[in-house]
Amino acid sequence: MNLSYLTDPAHWDLSAPGGIPQLILSHLGYTALALLLGVIIALPVGLYIGHTGKGSFIAINAGNAGRSLPTLGLLMLMVTLLGLGLLPVLIALTVLVIPPILTSAYAGMRTLDHRVVDAARGMGMRSWQVLTRVELPMALPVLMSGFRNAALQVVATATVAAAVGLGGLGRLLIDGLAVNDYSRVLAGAVVVAGLAVLVDLFLALIQRWIVSPGLKGS
Amino acid sequence: MKRFLTAVTLALALTACGTDSDPLAPSTGTSGAAGGAVTVGSANFPESQLLAEIYSQALEAKGVKVTRKFNIGAREVYLKALQDGSISLLPEYNGALLASLSTGGVPEGVSSPADVLAALKKVLPAGTEVLEQSAAEDKxxxxxxxxxxxxxxxxxxxxxxxxxxxxxxxxxxxxxxxxxxxxxxxxxxxxxxxxxxxxxxxxxxxxxxxxxxxxxxxxxxxxxxxxxxxxxxxxEDPKNLFLSQNIIPLLRSEANNPTVTGALNGVSAKLTTENLTSYLAQVQVDKKDITVVAKAFLTENGLAS
Known part of the structure; x- marks a missing residue:
């Protein structure tokens, strides 16, 4: 175990273009963009399927198919089709994000206590109000676990961006391997793992904050 | 051309006979049974395999028996195979070979073909030698x-x-x-x-x-x-920044004899970066078999009929 690259203060210079802080920043950038795109695409679809019960077949199968796509292979295919740049990386990572969010949104909506939904309807709530005031808050714990799952996967997988000339913590892995600098590879692995834990802790805090206290007892 | 090469081979063979003090040593003439079989190896990429096949056919054209053990792997692996005698000849690149044999890497000043060859000859493993390098470079x-x-x-x-x-x-x-x-x-x-x-x-x-x-x-x-x-x-790289990577036959000294030297030097004399590129393209782009492409190279350059 050679941690010299990780512990060298020169590699933690905040303004150095190839320094670890800058790489963390770009890494989190890819992660956030992919998560955002994934949520924009998968959340409405998942909620709709869960709310109406229509098309659950699609949700489950699309989710499973998405999980089985190798991200690196998809990335290389996208680069062949679209050329270099951020877009191929975002597409590959978004495909990774969609399945957990889609299936958790669907599952969260399906496993609700139907008596509560019926009661809400009985009180005269419209479909939209049932969704936003009853179903969504009650589905949040499941939804958030899906989101955290997606975030963890993307933080770990965003390293592939470096394979096609972009930044992120994958630079440490790929450049380190290219010049036989295993201390650098180790530094990359450690920082990615640490970042994944921190991101998950952060999301756990957010979950505690946004989930209704009434749901936490169960 | 063929007659010229035969003459060169003969001349080399005669020189060898002249200096050879042991009359019972294996015949190194042009009889065809020159020094037993040569085992030709190659690395695990198409260019190395094509070159190994060219070497093999050039040797066979001179009557040398050849065993092929291609696609061995990376340099670490095939150099071991050369040293333990499981192969006796393979195509190499002077710069890359020098870099892998010299501890601490190639000195920064050494990059021209002649400098690299001179430095390479000093670090070759015992019992191995290189012949003339070709003008063809994969650098x-x-x-x-x-x-x-x-x-x-x-x-x-x-x-x-x-x-x-x-x-x-x-x-x-x-x-x-x-x-x-x-x-x-x-x-x-x-x-x-x-x-x-x-x-x-x-x-x-x-x-x-x-x-x-x-x-x-x-x-x-x-x-x-x-x-x-x-x-x-x-x-162009007029200041020779990039280490030269001339293609050069690396072989066990015991497998070498004037026939082998003549055949391989004949190949090296004909190889250029341009013709190697176009023959390699026949393998990689047109998906032709390496034996066919190697044969075409030798016949088109007058090295085999």
């Missing part, structure tokens, strides 16, 4: 599209100096940190690019990025068939 190049070359009037790396700050370069990630890369380009030629994109070492990513215009200057190997196929322009 690092800076390559641009024909369009970029005409627009900026680029012929050599020296011409890049003025326009480099507007160009994006692409290569394997290691290129950024090597003397034979961005560091040397800056210190030897004063070339500093606008941006460097770490891609793959002369692989499809780099070639496609150059084709698509994502990068304007690419580090591609000199015999890559994409250069001919896309009419790329290879920039």
């Amino acid at each position: 690092d190049t800076l390559t641009v599209t024909a369009e970029t070359a005409t627009k900026n009037n680029l012929k050599s790396i020296e011409d890049l100096k003025a326009v480099a700050p507007t160009l994006v370069a692409g290569a394997g990630p290691e290129f950024a940190e090597r003397h034979q890369g961005l560091k040397g380009l800056e210190s030897v030629y004063g070339v500093k690019f606008k941006e460097f994109k770490p891609l793959d070492a002369g692989g499809p990513l780099t070639v496609n990025a150059l084709k698509d215009g994502d990068i304007q200057v690419a580090n591609i190997f000199s015999t890559d068939s994409s250069i001919v196929a896309n009419k790329f322009v290879v920039l």
Whole structure:
């Protein structure tokens, strides 16, 4: 175990273009963009399927198919089709994000206590109000676990961006391997793992904050 | 040509006989049964296999028995096989071989073909030797599209100096940190690019990025068939920044004799970067069999009938 690259203060210079802080920043950038795109695409679809019960077949199968796509292979295919740049990386990572969010949104909506939904309807709530005031808050714990799952996967997988000339913590892995600098590879692995834990802790805090206290007892 | 080569071989054989003090030593004449079988090995990439097949057929044309053990693996593996005697001959690259044999890497001043060969001869493992090196090189190049070359009037790396700050370069990630890369380009030629994109070492990513215009200057190997196929322009390297990588036969001394030397030196004399590139393209692009391409090389260059 050679941690010299990780512990060298020169590699933690905040303004150095190839320094670890800058790489963390770009890494989190890819992660956030992919998560955002994934949520924009998968959340409405998942909620709709869960709310109406229509098309659950699609949700489950699309989710499973998405999980089985190798991200690196998809990335290389996208680069062949679209050329270099951020877009191929975002597409590959978004495909990774969609399945957990889609299936958790669907599952969260399906496993609700139907008596509560019926009661809400009985009180005269419209479909939209049932969704936003009853179903969504009650589905949040499941939804958030899906989101955290997606975030963890993307933080770990965003390293592939470096394979096609972009930044992120994958630079440490790929450049380190290219010049036989295993201390650098180790530094990359450690920082990615640490970042994944921190991101998950952060999301756990957010979950505690946004989930209704009434749901936490169960 | 064939008659000339036979004469050379004969002359070499006679010289050998003259200096050979042991009359019972195996005959090294032109009888055909020259010194038993030669086991030809190769590395695990198409160019090495093609060269090994060319060597094999050239030897067979001179009546030497050949056993083929191609596609062995990386240098670490096949050098061991050469040293333990499981193979006796293989095509090598003088610069890469020198780099792998010298501890601490190749000194920065050594890069021209002659310097590399001289340095290589000093570090060869005991019991092995190299023959004459060919002019053909599979080395690092800076390559641009024909369009970029005409627009900026680029012929050599020296011409890049003025326009480099507007160009994006692409290569394997290691290129950024090597003397034979961005560091040397800056210190030897004063070339500093606008941006460097770490891609793959002369692989499809780099070639496609150059084709698509994502990068304007690419580090591609000199015999890559994409250069001919896309009419790329290879920039000259007048200051020899990139280590020469001349193709050279490496063999066990016990397998060598004048017939073998003559056959292999005949191949080396005919190999050029241009003809190797086009024959390799027949293997990689046209998907022809290496035995067919090797035969074509030998007959078209008068080395076999």
